[in-house]
Every structure is written in C-alpha cells, then in structure tokens.
C-alpha cells in the first residue's frame with residue numbers, strides 16, 4: 001500500500017485526506033499553519049463542513065490519518081503527494097500559483113524516492129507540465145517524480161458527501177503507469193474514473209465551473225428581464241427545468257455567485273484565453289452580469305430610501321452560501337461595506353459565519369445571536385444567504401420585530417404568495433414586488 005500525503009488542510013485538502021483515509025488508505029496531511037494541525041490532532045476541524053469532524057475522529061482512532069507540519073520528513077517517505085493548496089486570484093484576474101510552487105519546491109528538495117505528485121488545486125492549463133519540469137530542476141536526489149492532474153469538484157457545504165459520492169474522478173496523466181496507480185487509489189470509492197491527458201483534465205475543471213457560473217448569470221440576466229416585462233422567474237425556471245437538457249439545478253435567481261471558486265475561476269480562464277489571443281465571450285458575459293447583480297438589492301432599496309444614513313439595517317446571512325463558514329467573495333461583504341459607508345447601523349445574523357465576519361469587521365457591526373435580535377426595531381432587512389433557518393422565518397416575525405418591515409431578499413427565500421396581504425414590503429429577484437405600505441417620512445422639527 002502506498003504512503004499517501006496531502007499538502008494543505010483547507011476545504012479540498014482536508015476533505016480529500018479524510019475521505020482517502022476513510023477508504024482505507026494511510027494518509028498524512030501536511031499544513032504549515034501549526035494551529036490548524038494542533039486542532040486536527042485533537043480531532044477538531046478548523047473549517048465548518050458537515051460530517052467532517054466525525055470522519056476525522058474515526059480515522060485518527062483507526063490510525064489511518066495523521067496530521068503534521070513536518071513536510072520534509074513526510075514528503076521524503078511519500079509515494080503519492082496530493083497538492084490541495086489555494087490558487088487565489090491575482091489583481092489582474094490571473095491565478096496566483098505561489099502556494100502550489102512553494103509546495104512543489106518543498107517536494108523537490110525533500111523526496112528521496114520515486115513518487116507521483118497529484119495536483120488537486122485548480123490550476124491554469126499547462127501548469128502540470130510546467131510543474132513537472134520545475135520539480136525535476138530542483139530535485140536533490142536522483143529520483144523520478146511524475147505530475148498528474150486530478151481536479152476537485154466538491155462543493156463547500158456538501159464537501160464530504162460530494163467526495164464520497166463524486167459524479168466522476170478525472171485523472172490527467174502522461175503515462176499509463178501513473179493512470180493505473182491513481183485508478184487503483186480511487187477504486188474503493190466506486191465512482192466513474194475518466195483518464196485523459198493533463199491539459200484536458202485541467203480544462204475539465206475550468207470548463208465545468210465556468211459553465212455553472214454562466215448558468216447562474218444567465219438565470220440572473222433573465223430574472224432581471226422578468227422584472228422589466230412583468231414575468232416571475234420562479235415560474236420561468238420551473239417551466240425550463242422539466243427539460244432534461246436544461247436540468248433543475250443552478251436555476252435559482254439571486255444576487256449572484258460568490259465563494260472561493262466561481263469568481264476566480266471565471267476570471268482566470270478569461271485572463272488565460274486573452275493571453276492566448278482568444279476572447280472567451282460567454283465567460284466574459286457571466287463575469288459582467290455577476291458583478292452588476294451583487295448590488296441589485298441596494299439599487300432596489302434606494303427607491304424607498306433616499307439615504308441609509310442613521311438607519312438600523314438587519315442583515316440575515318453573511319456566508320457566500322448556506323452550509324459553509326466561508327466568506328470568500330460573499331456578496332454580503334461589499335454590500336455591508338457600502339451600507340456602513342453611507343452611515344447605516346448594521347445588526348447581522350448568520351448561523352455559522354459570524355466568527356469569520358468578525359475578523360473583517362470586529363467593531364463596527366453588532367452581531368446578533370438570533371434572527372429576532374437582528375430584526376428588532378430595524379428599518380429594513382437584507383437577506384444575503386438562504387440558510388434553512390432564514391427560509392423558515394414566519395412573516396409575523398418580521399412584523400413583530402421590525403420598525404418598518406421592508407425586506408430585500410437576495411436569495412428568493414420566501415414564496416411571495418405567503419407574504420401577500422401581511423402588511424410587509426417584500427422585494428426579491430426576478431419576481432413581482434409586494435408593496436403594502438408607504439414609508440412615512442421622518443418628521444424633524
């Protein structure tokens with residue numbers, strides 16, 4: 001049995017490592033952040049991801065998983081090293097590969113036996129080829145290191161489930177030997193395994209994410225048009241979804257995609273295509289629609305409120321989507337910044353994202369511990385994340401708690417027919433507005 005190592009214990013690295021261990025492999029996870037490793041050694045996940053804690057504890061107990069910061073010793077004894085470190089966005093939109101190259105250098109300088117380096121991080125087309133060359137150039141021992149592409153498709157919030165029941169595993173390698181070894185590693189998962197060349201594997205990842213981003217932006221574009229022509233996007237997408245060729249998923253209108261992947265992966269592919277002299281028009285359009293969509297609620301609110309100065313605003317939902325504590329590219333961030341800059345007071349509630357949001361705004365936001373706390377005496381409410389708890393709020397709660405129940409819902413959490421006739425003003429995306437009262441101007445003497 002091979003010694004497997006995973007570099008990086010974030011959403012991808014940790015979940016990959018834990019699930020490989022769950023399948024019976026011996027896995028060591030490496031991270032340079034000591035606090036993360038200390039938590040993991042105690043069986044505590046540093047990230048919020050359903051089912052993850054249990055699997056960490058079980059596999060620590062069975063001895064299938066270990067956590068360490070000692071990369072040198074670990075890489076030197078590894079047969080297969082998965083790299084799952086971040087590839088954030090550079091200012092110009094291109095992918096920043098510094099973390100990946102740092103690990104590649106550490107591997108090259110540590111390995112003492114032949115091994116396979118598997119790139120799970122999302123990297124631009126051609127990176128695997130270049131990384132193999134780079135590692136060869138920096139080797140300290142006379143060994144053979146082959147690089148394979150194995151892009152990851154898990155979604156945050158369902159990362160464990162997605163990994164244990166993946167739709168497909170993509171293995172991009174240039175030798176049959178590497179394809180065979182990685183196919184064996186993944187055999188216990190009992191999932192479709194597609195082997196191919198490295199560049200195609202790298203492209204599968206970008207094409208898949210960018211297609212999903214495009215689907216979201218398309219629906220948002222149509223939703224905006226629905227508002228203009230008096231149609232209801234929920235009826236429209238329901239009607240579309242019965243067509244198998246379209247499918248039911250990723251048809252929800254809202255204030256756009258966020259997260260650690262879609263924004264950067266659309267920009268990175270667009271950047272790369274321009275570098276190659278090709279304009280990827282569809283992806284460019286997806287990016288543009290998403291940028292505008294982010295501020296859609298504030299645009300709507302300005303119709304009732306000439307200024308946000310001095311208003312108490314309840315914010316429900318901070319994370320970029322439900323099921324995660326991740327705030328990367330969450331629409332809540334630029335919206336709240338704008339509202340604060342215009343003099344509003346923010347009372348925010350999120351079931352799991354508050355702790356991370358406090359790192360961005362430690363002092364100038366009041367963090368509520370319940371939905372009711374956030375809504376109490378508020379002039380208006382913005383909804384940025386469709387947590388189940390938020391979708392289950394009864395209309396009476398808005399009426400009872402708020403000063404004036406103006407609801408701006410960026411995730412279409414409620415059925416508009418349930419809110420009609422309740423004395424609430426409710427604005428969502430791509431659906432008719434409910435306007436049941438007019439705001440009385442404040443009288444100042």
Ligand SMILES: NC(=O)c1ccc[n+]([C@@H]2O[C@H](COP(=O)([O-])OP(=O)(O)OC[C@H]3O[C@@H](n4cnc5c(N)ncnc54)[C@H](O)[C@@H]3O)[C@@H](O)[C@H]2O)c1
Nearest residue numbers: 008009010011012030031032084085086087121122152156
């Ligand atoms: N998050 C997702 O949903 C998702 C899904 C599919 C693919 N991806 C891709 O996977 C990659 C990782 O994403 P993520 O969200 O897991 O990132 P992350 O930021 O959550 O985790 C990266 C981890 O790598 C660690 N790290 C950095 N340098 C290191 C080094 N030299 N040695 C050891 N550890 C190191 C960091 O400390 C961190 O724990 C990215 O390329 C991303 O695009 C992410």
